[in-house]
Amino acid sequence: MQLDEDIGSIHLVHQIMKDLMENLQKYKLSTIPSTVYYIPEFITETEENALIARIYDVPKPKWTQLLNRRLQNWGGIPHPKGMIAEPIPDWLQEYLNRINSLDLMNGKVPNHILANEYLSGQGIMPHTDGPLFYPTITTVSCGSHTVIHFTKKTENQTENEEKHSILLEKRSLLIVQDDFYENYLHGIDDVTADSVSQDLANFHKCSESYEIGQTLKRQTRISLTIRHVPKTTRIKIKT
Numbered sequence: 332m333q334l335d336e337d338i339g340s341i342h343l344v345h346q347i348m349k350d351l352m353e354n355l356q357k358y359k360l361s362t363i364p365s366t367v368y369y370i371p372e373f374i375t376e377t378e379e380n381a382l383i384a385r386i387y388d389v390p391k392p393k394w395t396q397l398l399n400r401r402l403q404n405w406g407g408i409p410h411p412k413g414m415i416a417e418p419i420p421d422w423l424q425e426y427l428n429r430i431n432s433l434d435l436m437n438g439k440v441p442n443h444i445l446a447n448e449y450l451s452g453q454g455i456m457p458h459t460d461g462p463l464f465y466p467t468i469t470t471v472s473c474g475s476h477t478v479i480h481f482t483k484k485t486e487n488q489t490e491n492e493e494k495h496s497i498l499l500e501k502r503s504l505l506i507v508q509d510d511f512y513e514n515y516l517h518g519i520d521d522v523t524a525d526s527v528s529q530d531l532a533n534f535h536k537c538s539e540s541y542e543i544g545q546t547l548k549r550q551t552r553i554s555l556t557i558r559h560v561p562k563t564t565r566i567k568i569k570t
C-alpha cells in the first residue's frame with residue numbers, strides 16, 4: 332500500500348516537473364510588467380507535510396530568532412565577503428535540484444535555502460534581497476497561504492507607488508526575476524487573515540477558485556526561498 336503511494340507520488344512529481352520544463356511560460360503573470368511566474372501545486376501534499384516535519388525536527392540552535400519571525404539558513408550564511416558553503420541535507424537538496432532543472436539562473440546552480448517561519452499575524456517588512464544573491468528568487472510555500480506585496484522602489488517612497496499583490500497558496504512556487512528583483516520592494520503584512528480581491532495579480536492562476544471578498548485565515552507558514560549565492564568560500568572569515 333505504502334509502496335503504491337510512493338510510486339504514485341514519484342509519478343506526480345515527474346509530471347509536474349515535465350510540465351514546468353516544457354511550459355513554464357504559461358505560468359508567467361501577464362498582469363505584472365516584469366518577470367514573475369506563479370506555479371500552484373509545485374509540491375505534493377505528502378512533500379509539504381514531510382518538509383514541515385523535517386524543518387521542525389532540526390535541533391533548536393539551527394533556528395535564528397528575529398523580532399517577528401524565526402528562520403533557518405541552509406547552505407551557509409550569506410555574507411558580503413563570501414558565504415562559507417555548508418553541505419545541504421538530501422531532503423532539501425531535492426528542491427534545489429528541481430529549481431536547478433528549470434534553468435532560471437543562467438547556468439548558476441542554486442546553493443542556498445532560507446526557511447522562514449511565520450506564525451499567523453507575522454510578516455516581513457518591505458525590502459529587496461540585494462547584491463548577495465543572483466537576481467532570481469524562488470519561493471515554495473508550506474502550511475499556509477500568504478499575500479506578498481511588491482512595491483516599486485522610488486527615491487521618496489510614498490503610499491502611491493506602483494504595487495502588485497500575489498496570493499501565495501500553500502505548495503505553490505513563486506519565481507521573481509530581473510526588474511522585479513532589482514527595483515521592487517517585497518513584503519508581507521503582519522495580519523492574521525487576507526481578503527481575496529480581483530486585484531491579486533494571480534487571481535486567475537490560483538489552484539482554487541476564490542470568491543471576491545472571501546477571507547482567508549492564515550495558519551503557520553514555512554517558506555523556502557531558494558537562491559544562488561555567487562560568492563562562496565570554504566575558508567572561515569574573521570568578522
Ligand SMILES: O=C(O)CCC(=O)C(=O)O
Pocket residue numbers: 445447455460470479517554556
Ligand atoms: O517568505 C517569503 O515568501 C518571503 C521571504 C523573504 O522575502 C526573505 O526572506 O527575504
